Amino acid sequence: xxxxxxxxxxxxxxxxxxxxxxxxxxxxxxxxxxxxxxxxxxxxxxxxxxxxxxxxxxxxxxxxxxxxxxxxxxxxxxxxxxxxxxxxxxxxxxxxxxxxxxxxxxxxxxxxxxxxxxxxxxxxxxxxxxxxxxxxxxxxxxxxxxxxxxxxxxxxxxxxxxxxxxxxxxxxxxxxxxxxxxxxxxxxxxxxxxxxxxxxxxxxxxxxxxxxxxxxxxxxxxxxxxxxxxxxxxxxxxxxxxxxxxxxxxxxxxxxxxxxxxxxxxxxxxxxxxxxxxxxxxxxxxxxxx
Amino acid sequence: xxxxxxxxxxxxxxxxxxxxxxxxxxxxxxxxxxxxxxxxxxxxxxxxxxxxxxxxxxxxxxxxxxxxxxxxxxxxxxxxxxxxxxxxxxxxxxxxxxxxxxxxxxxxxxxxxxxxxxxxxxxxxxxxxxxxxxxxxxxxxxxxxxxxxxxxxxxxxxxxxxxxxxxxxxxxxxxxxxxxxxxxxxxxxxxxxxxxxxxxxxxxxxxxxxxxxxxxxxxxxxxxxxxxxxxxxxxxxxxxxxxxxxxxxxxxxxxxxxxxxxxxxxxxxxxxxxxxxxxxxxxxxxxxxxxxxxxxxxxxxxxxxxxxxxxxxxxxxxxxxxxxxxxxxxxxxxxxxxxxxxxxxxxxxxxxxxxxxxxxxxxxxxxxxxxxxxxxxxxxxxxxxxxxxxxxxxxxxxxxxxxxxxxxxxxxxxxxxxxxxxxxxxxxx
Numbered sequence: 001x002x003x004x005x006x007x008x009x010x011x012x013x014x015x016x017x018x019x020x021x022x023x024x025x026x027x028x029x030x031x032x033x034x035x036x037x038x039x040x041x042x043x044x045x046x047x048x049x050x051x052x053x054x055x056x057x058x059x060x061x062x063x064x065x066x067x068x069x070x071x072x073x074x075x076x077x078x079x080x081x082x083x084x085x086x087x088x089x090x091x092x093x094x095x096x097x098x099x100x101x102x103x104x105x106x107x108x109x110x111x112x113x114x115x116x117x118x119x120x121x122x123x124x125x126x127x128x129x130x131x132x133x134x135x136x137x138x139x140x141x142x143x144x145x146x147x148x149x150x151x152x153x154x155x156x157x158x159x160x161x162x163x164x165x166x167x168x169x170x171x172x173x174x175x176x177x178x179x180x181x182x183x184x185x186x187x188x189x190x191x192x193x194x195x196x197x198x199x200x201x202x203x204x205x206x207x208x209x210x211x212x213x214x215x216x217x218x219x220x221x222x223x224x225x226x227x228x229x230x231x232x233x234x235x236x237x238x239x240x241x242x243x244x245x246x247x248x249x250x251x252x253x254x255x256x257x258x259x260x261x262x263x264x265x266x267x268x269x270x271x272x273x274x275x276x277x278x279x280x281x282x283x284x285x286x287x288x289x290x
Numbered sequence: 291x292x293x294x295x296x297x298x299x300x301x302x303x304x305x306x307x308x309x310x311x312x313x314x315x316x317x318x319x320x321x322x323x324x325x326x327x328x329x330x331x332x333x334x335x336x337x338x339x340x341x342x343x344x345x346x347x348x349x350x351x352x353x354x355x356x357x358x359x360x361x362x363x364x365x366x367x368x369x370x371x372x373x374x375x376x377x378x379x380x381x382x383x384x385x386x387x388x389x390x391x392x393x394x395x396x397x398x399x400x401x402x403x404x405x406x407x408x409x410x411x412x413x414x415x416x417x418x419x420x421x422x423x424x425x426x427x428x429x430x431x432x433x434x435x436x437x438x439x440x441x442x443x444x445x446x447x448x449x450x451x452x453x454x455x456x457x458x459x460x461x462x463x464x465x466x467x468x469x470x471x472x473x474x475x476x477x478x479x480x481x482x483x484x485x486x487x488x489x490x491x492x493x494x495x496x497x498x499x500x501x502x503x504x505x506x507x508x509x510x511x512x513x514x515x516x517x518x519x520x521x522x523x524x525x526x527x528x529x530x531x532x533x534x535x536x537x538x539x540x541x542x543x544x545x546x547x548x549x550x551x552x553x554x555x556x557x558x559x560x561x562x563x564x565x566x567x568x569x570x571x572x573x574x575x576x577x578x579x580x581x582x583x584x585x586x587x588x589x590x591x592x593x594x595x596x597x598x599x600x601x602x603x604x605x606x607x608x609x610x611x612x613x614x615x616x617x618x619x620x621x622x623x624x625x626x627x628x629x630x631x632x633x634x635x636x637x638x639x640x641x642x643x644x645x646x647x648x649x650x651x652x653x654x655x656x657x658x659x660x661x662x663x664x665x666x667x668x669x670x671x672x673x674x675x676x677x678x679x680x681x682x683x684x685x686x687x688x689x690x691x692x693x694x695x696x697x698x699x700x701x702x703x704x705x706x707x708x709x710x711x712x713x714x715x716x717x718x719x
Contacts, residue, residue, distance in 0.1 A: 031397065032375035032376075034375075034401075050679075051706075052685065052688070052709075053680070116546065120544065120545070121542075121544040122549045122552070123549060127541075140544070141542070141543045142544055143486060144486055145543060145544065230486065230488070232488050232688060234486060235485050235486060235488065235691045235694065236695045236697050237688060252684065254678060254679030254681075255397045
């Protein structure tokens, strides 16, 4: 038990204490950095009812959900596909795993700035290349078109993190006993059936881990969106997410910025914590044992 | 048993940490200055890049005031407001502080952290009332700072491109757009506009739309509560600004602030609608650039028939109410309201000084000062309707971007801004 003390102390100081202070701060009105009177859930009511933050909360939450769904559909599906290909063709496996995981090493802020340069309609090489091959009509203001901005965000994010599902699924595929796959093949299972009946059920623990990690990552995203679209989430706020909304409330809010942003932070925490728990439970139920 | 002890230990650690870090414990004790001896005045500010210039400027003051040392203490721009708020509550703070203008000044003045200057700095009477608005408290209508810089907004243009295409500074709206048409036909982007960085949009809207809503008169009506953003004239000014859209880069919705600046600095675009503060950056980016400024002549159906120049006060210098050197600090800000400081400020920092009678040396700045003095116009959303939350400037940045994208009509954009402002704005009687 004594072994736990240093760790527990650090954890309390670094994680639990800030969480508790945010909880406490959210119940007070603030005048700059001076704490004012206790207002109970006043700050929560304020951010949930005052225009325009009340409507921005809903829009930002929707964008987070779309971002999560899009990332699951694109990044994690392609990641699984790539893991399967590498599983079947072990030659060059290490090389490709390293290659796809390289963007991990770059800060999301830098990734964001790089891609905003690449996609710039004035000086960016992406549109210049499209024009060079006579695909001018394909050249778009990628980050300036409300319908395109969020898909572009999902793709850029996938570009950076695709190595994650690739590695986790790769390891999980390696853990499936070959005898099971061979037995199914002898019984006449086609590749499609083999995947859905044998491999996928055994991959469920990995799917669960990746889903929960993706969920937390997608709902906490800030730096990449900030670099691609600024504090307001691009034109028309089409990439506005909860992280940016929190940032605007905390650093561009009025004199009660600390109170209101703490309330936003607590709402985000409760949402992410609650849904992550729920996801974990749901996915755990679908796992099968060998 | 074991887990109970673990829990108890964890709680103890937690409580200890909470107690040690609990907020609100005022730090530091006051230092008492020897009133008769040498005095060091600390001037806090957010301009880290200006330290050398301020050293030179304050040297002028120190030479004439033996025994007084003036030290400019800069903080990081983005952290300054928080640091200043804390600094002004104790005696370890500044004697004199650089203050933000308009809305951001209000909490400091309301908290009693500053000394009112109407009675102690008679030089302020020479300043125009519009300029003093930037340092005035909404609560008691008193002035709490000596304004130090004015920022103006123009169509910044490339003189060489204009000359090459046989264009001169337009005197009518039709002449301006005819010039843009000619440039566009010649393959030059007429207007380097940005949409991605939405904070630039209220600036562009003022530059092209000010004459359409009328500038100062509309502001005064709105401050009295007789006018609104939803008034026909203000709504129409959004349309006036959007009517320049055909002259923007075709994919302007994806163009960021830095991209637009690079377009202008590299000579790919003929004009850049923006603040006079951009000029120095353009000169650094491309020393060969031959820059001039003009303002949009009265637009079709304009309320004002003058070529209005939008501008605002950038900030002021105020005296902390906690300083132990109040007399010396007041003496310093009185000097800052005079011609010697004003001239040194504009010469050293290449900015416009609001001190009456001071003229900048640079040609572009001199032009900007002259035009602004002749036909000033407010930066309505930023200066006058952003003291509360949500501020009109934030709302306008968002809604004007929606209007550019066609997601809302100008009337809907204006209604949203008004709806936000109505939650806190109280008309002045």
